[in-house]
Amino acid sequence: MNRRSFSSFLIAASFLICCASGQSLAADEVKLKIGASPVPAGDVLNFVKPKLKEKGIDLQIIEFSDYIQPNLALADKEIDANFFQHKPFMDKFCQDRGLKLHALPGIFIAPIALYSNKIKDVKEIQKGDRITIPNDPTNGGRALQLLAKAGLIKLKDGVGHSASTADIVENPLKLKIIEVEAATLPRTLDDVKASVINQTYALGSGLNPVKDAIIIESKDSPYANMVAVREGDQNRPEIKVLNETLRTPEVKDFILKHFKGSLIPSF
Numbered sequence: 001m002n003r004r005s006f007s008s009f010l011i012a013a014s015f016l017i018c019c020a021s022g023q024s025l026a027a028d029e030v031k032l033k034i035g036a037s038p039v040p041a042g043d044v045l046n047f048v049k050p051k052l053k054e055k056g057i058d059l060q061i062i063e064f065s066d067y068i069q070p071n072l073a074l075a076d077k078e079i080d081a082n083f084f085q086h087k088p089f090m091d092k093f094c095q096d097r098g099l100k101l102h103a104l105p106g107i108f109i110a111p112i113a114l115y116s117n118k119i120k121d122v123k124e125i126q127k128g129d130r131i132t133i134p135n136d137p138t139n140g141g142r143a144l145q146l147l148a149k150a151g152l153i154k155l156k157d158g159v160g161h162s163a164s165t166a167d168i169v170e171n172p173l174k175l176k177i178i179e180v181e182a183a184t185l186p187r188t189l190d191d192v193k194a195s196v197i198n199q200t201y202a203l204g205s206g207l208n209p210v211k212d213a214i215i216i217e218s219k220d221s222p223y224a225n226m227v228a229v230r231e232g233d234q235n236r237p238e239i240k241v242l243n244e245t246l247r248t249p250e251v252k253d254f255i256l257k258h259f260k261g262s263l264i265p266s267f
Contacts, residue, residue, distance in 0.1 A: 106224025
């Protein structure tokens, strides 16, 4: 091993030792760029940012308002990680785009729910009513499963979260299910009878899933939001520290109190 390689080895070793002891990672802070939805992931990241600062990580939060750019930015190395999605969504996105991303263990479940400005009970939905749902494959499937569980439609057996409107086999009320971009769903509430809205955009629009939802996804949902990184980066020390910090009792308490039960810690 030459002198330069030996010096690099010492720096890396010191970095790992400090991680293990909970101390600063290095004399100079390590910058870590993470893309996130402003709410709720951004709130959680801002909570842990000072804690990461103490460990030598300068967490730089880059906010995204859609579900496309965070993964593209990660693949293009514009950011080091992102925090806005669940694994089924990431897997489908990677399959469609030919990306190699890696999902870390989940942080919280953000149940998807049905909202309305016009009715208070799912029983008030009438024949021919229009309902908007997310147009991305996995969240659209979640939305259809939610409607099916409420008895509004019936889906083909075994379609799971990959369900699409083509998989509807029974629609007794002849509901008009309209697929739109997830970010625009709250803005459709004045024009349709109801809308199935992702938690990210519901919270960002001032909707409280616990108080305002007509029906909500059950707490045993498999869709835990998690940190995603490029394949191979999951072993970077600063990435490990980030995910360990996000999965502490302090973060669990913050999620429960700050979001008042509308998010469910998954660890």
